[in-house]
Amino acid sequence: MSSAPLHANAPAGKRPLYKSLYVQVLTAVVIGVLLGHFYPQTGEAMKPLGDGFIKLIKMIIAPIIFCTVVVGIAGMEDMKKVGKTGGLALLYFEIMSTLALIVGLIMVNVIQPGSGMNVDASTLDTKSISAYTGPGKMTGTVDFILNVIPSTVVDAFAKGEILQVLLFAVMFGFALHKFGGRGTMVFDFIEKISHVLFDIVGIIMKVAPIGAFGAMAFTIGKYGIGSLFSLGKLMGTFYGTCLIFVFLVLGIVARLHGFSIWKFVKYIKEELLIVLGTSSSESVLPRMMEKMENLGAKKSVVGLVIPTGYSFNLDGTSIYLTMAAVFIAQATNTPLTLSQELTLLAVLLLTSKGAAGVTGSGFIVLAATLSAVGHVPVAGLALILGIDRFMSEARALTNLVGNGVATIVVAKWTGDLDNQRLQAGLNNETWVEANEPEAVLDQKTATLGGAGSTGR
Template sequence: MTDLGETTRKAGRFGLVGQLWFQVLAGTVLGILLGHFAPATGVAMKPFGDAFIKLIRMMIGPVIFVTVVHGIAGMNDMKSVGRVALKSILYFEAVTILALIFGLVMVDLWQPGAGMNIDVAAIDTASIKTYVATAHDQTITGYFMGIIPDTFASALTEGHVLQVLFVSVLFGIAIAAIGERGKPVYTLIDSASQGFFRIIGYIMYFAPLGAFGAIAFTVGQFGTASLWSLGELIIEFFVVCGLFTAIVLGGIAHWCGVSLWRLLGYLWDEIVIVAATTSTETVLPRLIQKMRKVGCEESVVGFVIPAGYSFNLDGTCLYLTTVAVFLAQATNTHLTLWHELGLIAVLLLTSKGAAGVAGAAFVVLAATLNTTGTIPVASIALILGIHRILAEGLTFVNLVGNALATIVIAKWEGKLDERTLAAMIGNARLRAKYPVAA
């Protein structure tokens, strides 16, 4: 397997320039400069960002499949699969509620949209017609039916994370159930996983180019004018993301014996990549590798991370409450306490549909406003130009939230190597318990 240690050793030969995060950051800065000084050329760089994301998405299905199947098939106790699933859902829902409430309280206190006095009738809605139409198609029944693929193979080819997880769990349980006759398949899956992760290693060489293309397009397409006009919302949202990470996720990390700062340093490459590409999918395979490396058992990692990409979207929840209330403030739409509680109740359901949908969080926002009927749906046109900027904050929180969720469930299930965790990202308390030999 092309593991992270090998990548680090290769990077070490070239010092700072050889570090992936530095290369991605350099590509991001060059993209910003190109998009600012030559907007038309910056927009033309979009295929580089799209191609990199497509390359990663090409591998997500196979990587999830081999990881989940290998983890589950290697279990001796099938009841643990059900326990991991139940504990994961309970944890996801608890943190989702915290994120929704946190975002709501902060936007109510800050009030970034107050005084804008936007006339909804004067908003040009032509640019959001596609998103609104897609939002109308999102229903609870349709969402759950969408988890079941049309065919076994289509789950791996169409890129829907929950569909891949669904068939992977079924196949893993089946291989475990047939005992010795399943050993050859188990061995084959193990070998295939090494090949797939090596391909991921090759693809990551193109991450700087992907970051360059994605950010050049964003700056070239939307310019800096929209950043100034909606600057207070951008600042408020990034502050909210930072505070949520430090307070809520930091508290969870401390309980697990994890140093939040060491975790952020450990995930630094991935943080830079998701910020530049505004997509957490680009680091899903690497996140699986890294969480296994810190001591989480493969069976837990293989289930929690793919499931978390649909059910544990802390940053997306912060975005949805923040932007929804901002739009109400900007259009002078009065929200009572009951309206805000109703908004949270709706978001508990609609936020789970923010994965595997084109325009993800933006579509979910439209669907939520359409369902509540309180805030004008047309008002989402106000933030279309800065959505990708806001996505840089929400993807970062989603990434860190899913990394911590994996550690929490592994610890809860007794499938966490705390000695390894202490050595790599443990806080002072855990390192004192498991001192590293000199």
């Protein structure tokens, strides 16, 4: 089949700037910051707008993952590729998560943002962090694995547990392939449902600026811009480290696999702005799946890598964990030997995998890790609780870019990446591709259907 019809057929006319989702969300974020700063009480009252938008997205995530994975797996000719894709994805996740932990550890030791604060840990108010350090907040490895298995299929969808839905979808896809796969009535039905769901995402994205406005107004209104300056050195170090990781570490990975990280970041700029406004990378999961498929990655790879990455490939969270732990030690004058820092790193290699699917995930994992290691005072968490909401934005942005890069890399490794479409998408993205990726998917489906293709 032809590799580039999607770009050729998309409307080429220039659209007014105000119709661009990027401009709409950016404007909404700026207005939210101003409202939260000058009218904090009104800003706090905007919280339902952000919460409502995220709930709309979460409503659609589970069925989209199910349909995408089932269609991707059941439509494959070689079932062995599914296992190969999953194995390579987990290998990549482990390597990049470890690198992120190490980068965070190196940067916090070089810059030492907590040095000179001389905080007495015994004087800190620990009531504010009790909700994060209570028993049962962080489960062990065995519990985490068992939690991947849903009590019932309905329960997995009702609670929106991504890994549980993914497990059921993989099993369903294998079973459907056994009974004929592509061309069966069940396959065609699920494929049509998939396109309907992505069109629903397009409708929901129309209110993304409202959601970003509400979430940002609440954040600034509740925590205030002033809280950013009180721990400015830590904030600056963390944001700077995330930028270094994205453009240097991920940049090298991208270059080795034939694409530019700068062009990729530009390609997902709309999604990055939505994440910046909502502080949740989950808010753009459906759109990221659309965009990765539009870049030439096969549906089966996108369906496996993106959802799994939300638990196992959290680069931004990994940087935060090592950096925050050592910062607390520096601020409270708690000496850490090299062996103790390596122990901390080893523990985080395990605990960081539970940093998704839990409320206040990054902070909870950090609290559990400090308790397990014992070298760093857990009371020191009170120092960073006030700015954790602002740091979560950098975590989410880095996680999003990391998972996008992971999808392209794994697709390249498995031979499931259309390089011509990748370069066309990154170099000549159309207005429709940027703002309505679901329309491009619909067009691709119509093209494949008309050609009688048995490809993806």
